[in-house]
Amino acid sequence: MDDYIVEMRHVTKRFPGIVANDDISLGIKKGEIFALLGENGAGKSTLMSILFGMYEPDEGEVYIRGKKVETFSPNHATELNIGMVHQHFKLVSNYTITENIILGMEPRRRIAGIFPAVDVKSADKKVAELSKKFGLEVDPTQKIEDLNVSMQQRVEILKMLYREAEILIFDEPTAVLTPQEIEFLLEIIREMRRKGKTIILITHKLEEIKKVADRCAILCRGRLVGMCDVATTSTKEMAARMVGREVSFELGKEPAKFGAPVLNVDHLSVKNDDGFTVVSDVSFSVRAGEIFAIAGVAGNGQVEIADAVAGLAPVSSGTVTLAGKDITRSSVRARAEQGLAYIPEDRQARGLILDFTLSENLMLKRYYQEPYCVKNVLHRDEFDKKSRELIERFDIRSGQGEQTVVRSMSGGNQQKAIVAREIELDAPCIIFVQPTRGLDIGAIEHIHEQILAERSRGKAILLISLELDEIMNLADTIGVIYNGQLLKTAPADTLTTNEVGQFMMGVKE
Ligand SMILES: Nc1ncnc2c1ncn2[C@@H]1O[C@H](COP(=O)(O)OP(=O)(O)OP(=O)(O)O)[C@@H](O)[C@H]1O
């Protein structure tokens, strides 16, 4: 077994109420791209956090280059040339790119031979060299808070490379990227392999595994249930092994029954913080029983439309009407009470309170209503009862059920919790922004079924997604946004995927 650069033997890790990793043994070869596949909560992030020294296994051993790891800490992992890009980035937002990259290992120099100081110049130079070598261009003096997610990810990657990582762990790196950015990242990963690095890739997207990985390990509820050679295994087989059943990929969509318009957006314009117009004169309406989907490349204004409708971004001109009432200037809570549910894009910042329990999070929009609150007294047992019902219906997996602190939940299960809470509001109008980001294929199927069920119940649904497949499968009407404007609005069955793709690139008829 000497040719393994990483070896795990009988690794077990328990958290309160759950065995996150259950007797896992596997080996990773130097210079390979090793994929890790598994349902939400299967234990992927936990297993890789052990390798990166963030957790110590309760049982079992880890060997790096044949040598047993005795100390589990990220610092020690760094010394062993292991790096990790986490599912949720860990950058300091008011620091510059270089400052983030060198954090904790700042090159030192002495002013006048006496006073210690950080040698920013030489750090900037090394960062610039690395970005050139791997094609990851950045401006080292920019601050993190001014960067979009794809650039932040570049910084995380450079941070690993700066620390001379040879074993690089990527935890769902593509979940936050656009299709173009994904292609670019996969190419970077291939380039790293050519340079002899070992890569571990966690992803829910089977095509990505098929494209770049050599081998794939499949986890299911904490256990290793399969190890396959990617070249000789079909994506269908991988999916079936992971979920433990056939995944249909086909949705039963009932014929549309449209009612009256519920949401009307008229001549809407929105400016960003810098006063730049990001949504320009957009008009559309969503009827009861209709899924209106906005397709577009990320950053073309689609999220700003959702934010403006939900009351999270100010409208600079135009009106938003919900069930006949002008809500253009209403507060967020007033809109919710008027009948608007919202599944936001950034689940950690806007969708959840991470240090609250799952039950509290599920009741965030309801706690002040009966029967959860009677005469100003909160009834926690009612919270918990309702929460258990939602956990069951949406298959939200965690260690301690409704009492689990949300921060400890897996990324995908956090997302399921938001979707559950918002659908449960039973609002006539629901906005879904990237509802299935970070979800495993079984969970995606489930959420799609729930969205269609809401449509059948006569809800007006505004869907914003970067996944063209998702839009083509669900939408009744598609509006394609480009550069802040709706270039094309048409019934979904009159458009092909190809045509929508063209409009997304700004091609006009
Ligand atoms: N720090 C923690 N405290 C308590 N429970 C935890 C902690 N970290 C993870 N868990 C639990 O361990 C299980 C495995 O979580 P993990 O994050 O490894 O899943 P995952 O496979 O990465 O899922 P996803 O695809 O959703 O990211 C989950 O049930 C989660 O709730």
Ligand SMILES: [Mg+2]
């Ligand atoms: Mg994870």
